[in-house]
Amino acid sequence: MRKTVYKWFWAWEFDKEEKWLNEMAAKGLTLVSMHFFKYMFEETDPGKYQIRIELLDKHPNHPESETYIRFIEETGAEQIASWVDWVYFRKKTADGPFELFSDIASRIRMLNRVIGLLTTLGILCLISGGYNLSLYFLWGNPISLVGLLPLAVSVLLGIGLLQIRKQKKKLTKDQNLFE
């Protein structure tokens, strides 16, 4: 039986999202598809699968990403879904622990990709918000106040960016001592 859940996670909350998906899997609901904020699950034995999320450098259909995903699948995991540049993997718990990263350097690379994404989105929101607001001040058309919305989102993205940078700073400090 399938079950659909609508839930919203910001791009910088991927840890929280992954934790939630693993809690669902532990209860016997394993992710089969994901679209924006629509998560579809199928019933499986509780705890049968472990879930990992990764933000790729390029779209999952890009040849480089396809090579990467194939490599991950050769290690016993399988891709269950993708959304924009995010991919969702699962691996049977019986086949051993499932991690995508085992050193600090590769964790930092993933955070850098998230930082890049948030920065791009943030700049786009600032431009579109700023443009519309300047129209409001120029012509006084109240519809241009819609520009406040992207500006608010860019503030949120900025807050997310700070959180990710904090995580990265901690890892960079660890890197002075460990691999």
Added chain:
Amino acid sequence: MAYQALTEAVYYILLSLTEPMHGYGIMQNVENLSGGRVRLAAGTLYGAISSLLEKGWITALSGEKDSRKKEYQITAEGRLVLLDEIARLTELLENGKKLFGGTDRA
């Protein structure tokens, strides 16, 4: 500096690839070699393999066409890097034993 220290992952990957092996084989081999201590994660392993291929320290073997799994093997250059690293690690270990009086916790 004559040469730089390798990461633990790269060292164990090179050591594994003295025999041809595919990605999952490397993960299992490293885990066995280290008595379960070192578990290479698939994404980290992929990054290391890509860099090692770029450096020319390992090479991808062109196996049978129908086999999906790609095998890798160490190159002559990779062997030299591994020899240097073993010399470096030996130095570290010998100095540790000499100056720290053995490796016992007590």
